[in-house]
Amino acid sequence: MAFDLLDTLKNVFNNEFSNKAAASLGESESNVQKAIGGIIPTVLTGLLNKAVAQGDAGGLLGLVKDAASGDFSRLGSLAGAIPAELLAKGSEILKSLFGNKAADITGAIASYAGIKTTSAETLLQSAAPASLGIIGQQAASQNLSASGLMSLLNSQKDKILAAVPSGLGLAGILGLGSLGDIGKKLGGVVSSIGGNAGRAIAGEARAVESAVSYRWLWMLILLLAIILLLWYFMKGCNNQHTMAPADSVQTSHMEDSAISHVTPPVSRESIKVMLPDGVELDAYKGGIEDQLVSFLKDPSTQGGKDKWFDFDNLNFKTGSAELTEDSKVQVQNLVAILNAFPKLKIKIGGYTDARGDSSLNRKLSQERADAVHSALQAHHVKPVQLLGAEGYGSQFAKAAADAPDEERVKDRRISVGVREK
Known part of the structure; x- marks a missing residue:
């Protein structure tokens, strides 16, 4: 032939x-x-x-x-x-x-x-x-x-x-x-x-x-x-996927090369976040939905490697990459945001605190970032909008390994990087 x-x-x-x-x-x-x-x-x-x-x-x-x-x-x-x-x-x-x-x-x-x-x-x-x-x-x-x-x-x-x-x-x-x-x-x-x-x-x-x-x-x-x-x-097998950060999450921005913290929300005031397509989200004031949608609607902002938003209501079961059931709402909210902003392209980043073996921390953070990425895929997000997932482990942790948990908790998170908007 x-x-x-x-x-x-x-x-x-x-x-x-x-x-x-x-x-x-x-x-x-x-x-x-x-x-x-x-x-x-x-x-x-x-x-x-x-x-x-x-x-x-x-x-x-x-x-x-x-x-x-x-x-x-x-x-x-x-x-x-x-x-x-x-x-x-x-x-x-x-x-x-x-x-x-x-x-x-x-x-x-x-x-x-x-x-x-x-x-x-x-x-x-x-x-x-x-x-x-x-x-x-x-x-x-x-x-x-x-x-x-x-x-x-x-x-x-x-x-x-x-x-x-x-x-x-x-x-x-x-x-x-x-x-x-x-x-x-x-x-x-x-x-x-x-x-x-x-x-x-x-x-x-x-x-x-x-x-x-x-x-x-x-x-x-x-x-x-x-x-x-x-x-x-x-x-x-993937119909039940949802998303979340590490064992607990705060609100901060993360670059591929550095960390710059944002003040966490001082209260958990419930709000409605309106999307351009008319969809209304249940969210918290100062939470990821509030911050992300405000950023996307602002014509003076643009995406890049330094534009990160941390999940604030997503969790994994301790020591694992399995998302908890209560993470489902924030997963669906992010899916709705991606659908409302079709030009939006994101990357998922996973981070841990400095406690424990660094190689195991990186592995866990990668598995958790992948779990979030898979959750978005399971909700049929357009493939072109997902630019992958990467686990950084404790590479960018700011709190020492022996610091109190209330300090280390800020380093345990899953973030959304806005690469294009």
Whole structure:
């Protein structure tokens, strides 16, 4: 079987994938399928264009091999939530392929398929690592040189370019007269290699197409099917998730590199917090809902690594990462906030006090941060809004290990970092 990059990716992003993705993103399955049909050739066209524009075959080979090193097969878990590191990798790849036009590409996909921009962004960030990763796996398995990779891309270019929907307007976004210009230039680059090297490359490309068998493709599809099956069973076990900090929580801000405390609420006055979409939250004055929503509504503020808000009514069972039942309200409140502010992107941070073994503290804080992250996923928060969870242990604890508990309690917390708003 001759290797066909486009068909291989269509088998990865199949109907079952579209069904799960549609449910997760809140889109119709037909629109998600339409989006994927435009996204795959768009990403591959971006790679072809980069091959022509840069003229750096070595850099291109490094890019696809780096993508191949990632576990892009985990994209089968999209319906639960794509791992944050994969979304981050996809974002990096899109910037590498399209530069400052990546946002225009996202908007074009959303408009073409009739889906939300955030949904288009998630699907693009999912498809980019898989697309380049499969090319990278082919390059690695066939021990292709940089020039061999260029020849492989040249053998696939006609089908890729023909698959780009005309309604996307991709040529205009890339500043080209037509997408055919990419094919002509790429053919010229490969032809210019010439001589024995050129003949060797052509032979290498033919070897690639003749050597790849059905077995690799079916192994990939089987792996994705297993992951989807695992997701199905795990989803059924996660319906009761909620969120919380360490054994007890105060209110403070935390950076990745430093701590700056905020005065805790002096009372537990119950208030109503109104969201832009009309949802009303039961909360406490000065609590996380009050502070976070005020911050998000203020046009003069912006997200960043130093924008952290601590949970004030979430708890774990002592010495464990199991959330208590009374943490459910604050979980649901945070879900409502994320839904009301669709551009909001957050990171979860976990912290402990200085008492005990530092490595065990870090492990516990990571497990607790992961539990909060999983609780949000269980409530179907959009994957693009969750940028992962990290446990810092006692790294930023301010109170000494032998300090009174009323001082150490301030260091035991779970925080929400606002990276974008």
